[in-house]
Amino acid sequence: MQEAxxxxxxxxxxxxxxxxxxPARQAGQPVAGQLRDKLYRLxxxxxxxxxxxxxxxxxxxxxxxDDLTALPSRAHFRLRLGHALQAGRPLGVLCLxxxxxxxxxxxxxxxxxxxxxxxxxxxxRHALRAxxxxxxxxxxxxxxxxxxxxxxxAGGKVxxxxxxxxxxxxxxxxxELAAAASIGLxxxxxxxxAADALLDSADAALFRARRERSGLAFFGQATxx
Numbered sequence: 007m008q009e010a011x012x013x014x015x016x017x018x019x020x021x022x023x024x025x026x027x028x029p030a031r032q033a034g035q036p037v038a039g040q041l042r043d044k045l046y047r048l049x050x051x052x053x054x055x056x057x058x059x060x061x062x063x064x065x066x067x068x069x070x071x072d073d074l075t076a077l078p079s080r081a082h083f084r085l086r087l088g089h090a091l092q093a094g095r096p097l098g099v100l101c102l103x104x105x106x107x108x109x110x111x112x113x114x115x116x117x118x119x120x121x122x123x124x125x126x127x128x129x130x131r132h133a134l135r136a137x138x139x140x141x142x143x144x145x146x147x148x149x150x151x152x153x154x155x156x157x158x159x160a161g162g163k164v165x166x167x168x169x170x171x172x173x174x175x176x177x178x179x180x181x182e183l184a185a186a187a188s189i190g191l192x193x194x195x196x197x198x199x200a201a202d203a204l205l206d207s208a209d210a211a212l213f214r215a216r217r218e219r220s221g222l223a224f225f226g227q228a229t230x231x
Contacts, residue, residue, distance in 0.1 A: 075127035083141030098155035101208040133171040
């Protein structure tokens with residue numbers, strides 16, 4: 007997009023530098039000029055907004071964002087995780103799976119199940135730090151990348167904060183639902199050096215947490231490693 011041209015005006019004393027003197031304005035012209043400038047700036051702002059919305063729409067069409075929750079898709083999350091791993095700094099990868107959403111859909115319909123997922127996504131975003139990354143990686147599963155995570159103890163604190171965020175009942179119209187979840191956590195570099203390996207490790211820990219109904223499990227603790 008071309009930048010708007012800068013309009014220079016005189017100082018009111020006829021001093022316009024090297025430019026020729028502007029013709030005398032009739033009464034009312036300065037106000038009209040200001041209005042034209044405001045309208046021009048408004049058109050630029052509207053064009054920029056439309057361009058940003060178009061880029062977001064194209065990104066979703068390309069599969070980079072989940073249509074239901076607007077979170078990064080599995081492919082997008084995996085790409086961002088891969089980029090973060092190149093820095094070589096410790097981080098955690100957390101897989102969170104809802105336990106009852108499929109029952110909600112069966113009992114109350116797809117619309118209620120979808121709304122539950124949107125509410126869960128919003129609560130998870132709010133509970134995470136600004137530099138954490140969350141994505142939706144399956145129908146009932148979310149993944150979180152936790153940069154600069156020192157150890158499993160710190161990861162456990164984040165996981166429990168997320169479980170607490172989902173513990174409050176969810177109201178959808180006249181329906182009150184619970185968003186029970188389980189979490190599996192893997193650590194870089196100990197539990198994998200690549201994005202796919204870390205996601206697999208966190209998913210294996212999630213499977214164990216679900217099987218044992220423990221709420222939270224760490225990879226490497228009786229997960230088959």
